[in-house]
Amino acid sequence: MKQSLALEIMLDGNSVLLTGAAGSGKTFVLQQFIRLSKKAGKKLAVTATTGLAATHLNGTTIHSWAGIGIHNVLPPRFADHLPQSRRETIRSTDILIIDEISMLHDFRLDMIDEVCRSVRQSSLPFGGIQLVICGDFFQLPPINRSGEAGGDFVTESFVWQELRPVVCYLDEQHRQDDDEFLSILNAMRSGDVRRNHAESLMERQNAELGYGQDVTELHTTNADVDALNQAQLDKLETESRTYAVITTGKANYLETLKRSCLAVDELVLKKGALVMCIRNSPEKKYVNGSLGVVTGFEDSTNYPLVRLHNGKNLIITPETWELRDGDKKRASLAQIPLRLAWAITVHKSQGMTLDAARINLQRAFVEGMGYVALSRVRSLSTLSLTGINNMALRVSPAALLIDEDLRSRSAAAEEQFAGLEAQAEARQEAPASDDAEVISSKPVTDWAKRLAIMRETYPRAYTPWSKADLALFKTEYESGKKLSEICNVLQRQPGGVRARVKLLYGDDASIPFTIDSKLVG
Numbered sequence: 001m002k003q004s005l006a007l008e009i010m011l012d013g014n015s016v017l018l019t020g021a022a023g024s025g026k027t028f029v030l031q032q033f034i035r036l037s038k039k040a041g042k043k044l045a046v047t048a049t050t051g052l053a054a055t056h057l058n059g060t061t062i063h064s065w066a067g068i069g070i071h072n073v074l075p076p077r078f079a080d081h082l083p084q085s086r087r088e089t090i091r092s093t094d095i096l097i098i099d100e101i102s103m104l105h106d107f108r109l110d111m112i113d114e115v116c117r118s119v120r121q122s123s124l125p126f127g128g129i130q131l132v133i134c135g136d137f138f139q140l141p142p143i144n145r146s147g148e149a150g151g152d153f154v155t156e157s158f159v160w161q162e163l164r165p166v167v168c169y170l171d172e173q174h175r176q177d178d179d180e181f182l183s184i185l186n187a188m189r190s191g192d193v194r195r196n197h198a199e200s201l202m203e204r205q206n207a208e209l210g211y212g213q214d215v216t217e218l219h220t221t222n223a224d225v226d227a228l229n230q231a232q233l234d235k236l237e238t239e240s241r242t243y244a245v246i247t248t249g250k251a252n253y254l255e256t257l258k259r260s261c262l263a264v265d266e267l268v269l270k271k272g273a274l275v276m277c278i279r280n281s282p283e284k285k286y287v288n289g290s291l292g293v294v295t296g297f298e299d300s301t302n303y304p305l306v307r308l309h310n311g312k313n314l315i316i317t318p319e320t321w322e323l324r325d326g327d328k329k330r331a332s333l334a335q336i337p338l339r340l341a342w343a344i345t346v347h348k349s350q351g352m353t354l355d356a357a358r359i360n361l362q363r364a365f366v367e368g369m370g371y372v373a374l375s376r377v378r379s380l381s382t383l384s385l386t387g388i389n390n391m392a393l394r395v396s397p398a399a400l401l402i403d404e405d406l407r408s409r410s411a412a413a414e415e416q417f418a419g420l421e422a423q424a425e426a427r428q429e430a431p432a433s434d435d436a437e438v439i440s441s442k443p444v445t446d447w448a449k450r451l452a453i454m455r456e457t458y459p460r461a462y463t464p465w466s467k468a469d470l471a472l473f474k475t476e477y478e479s480g481k482k483l484s485e486i487c488n489v490l491q492r493q494p495g496g497v498r499a500r501v502k503l504l505y506g507d508d509a510s511i512p513f514t515i516d517s518k519l520v521g
Helices: 003-011 026-039 051-056 062-066 084-091 106-120 158-163 179-189 195-202 222-235 251-259 369-374 397-416 418-429 432-438 445-457 467-478 483-490 494-505
Strands: 016-020 044-048 095-099 130-134 166-170 216-219 240-244 246-249 266-270 274-277 291-297 304-308 313-315 319-325 328-335 338-340 343-345 357-361 383-388
Touching: 003 016, 003 026, 003 166, 003 418, 016 026, 026 044, 026 095, 026 130, 044 062, 062 084, 062 106, 084 106, 106 158, 166 397, 179 195, 179 369, 195 383, 216 222, 222 338, 222 343, 246 251, 251 319, 251 328, 266 338, 357 369, 397 418, 467 483, 467 494, 483 494
Parallel strands: 016 130, 016 166, 044 095, 095 130, 216 343, 216 357, 357 383
Antiparallel strands: 240 266, 246 328, 274 291, 274 338, 291 304, 304 313, 319 328
């Protein structure tokens, strides 16, 4: 499924599983959905299964949002004992987003559902909240520790069967540009790694990458990573600069944010240090995972000067991470968005795109770990393997079974929602400022009331535009009709009509604006 259609299905108010291979653009679509939904006035709860993934979206963990913490079973009348603020947050939520869903146990999704139904006093799945879950079951699975309750993927939960979310399986590739490498990754996803695939990987053992020694290494354990980074920094004889984190918020929230964030309390840099950007730049100067070398420090601010591997020379200024609970900001920290990058763990690399990497999978200990690590780079030519074991090439047998069903359901969804394709095309071509005008959405909580009032005057407000609608619109517009007349004929609100004018006739196109002021909304 294309990203554009998946976005429209989500904006249409459906509960959705957004999935696809590494590099298919899941996070990009999710960020678009969050932005547009907020612009439309929805109340979003942005969460993830791990704190690290949550900070990528400026959210919180799903365990914290639902109040379940580390519980494996909900005590009797659990929801009644939640703090009032927590119950109000759950009651006011229109959309619940859970990222990195592969790492959530099935029984915990059922627990979250139970909390939502109880707090919202509704028998509907998740109490009627629109659920958008995102992730790839071929990546890191739920962790079952000794002595704790074991569980499976969320597709085995009771609420999954009842909810039956629309499956949007993204099939475009936006990271890998190497057909041979893609065939290896796809073979891993299908459980069909053959000799030719293994031989191609073995040819990359200790391969030279063209970056000298300035390439990140991926390891499976924190101990290996920390030791290598410190040893390499100590080798540099240049003067060090230290950047202390600046924080706000209560201690408990701040501690949660710090544990979840790649930013460090004290960032020590030296000229010559290999560094990695750990945020996406708002100005798109760098992305999460961009590599570079510190070339010096700005005189007036002391901010580091970094030459990225793509040739860009940048001044890296502080960025802010936030821990949000719905609309409430619980804590924040500001720090230079860099960390030493001679090494990083496979777990912390999830979601990154690396320019190049040396990968040590000799101690891979869980299915999916090798796939996550290998899929961080764009091609075989940017990969050097320093170690590998049999586990590194394995993916979960359960994920293989799930994948066939998900692909089938996604194909069915493409047919079911084919009527949204024209709207998807319109959104891609529309100016960013008009995004909110082309949102079509099923009613949820406060939005439902606003939409119902709007449709008393404009019955077709926020519904998809068909080819017949566009043809009628062109006829009315080109005949010189006023805005009020066109709105009455199409039964649509002024904002949607104006958006079509700009889309079809350009930003400079005008329309006579004679309309009853009571109807403008």
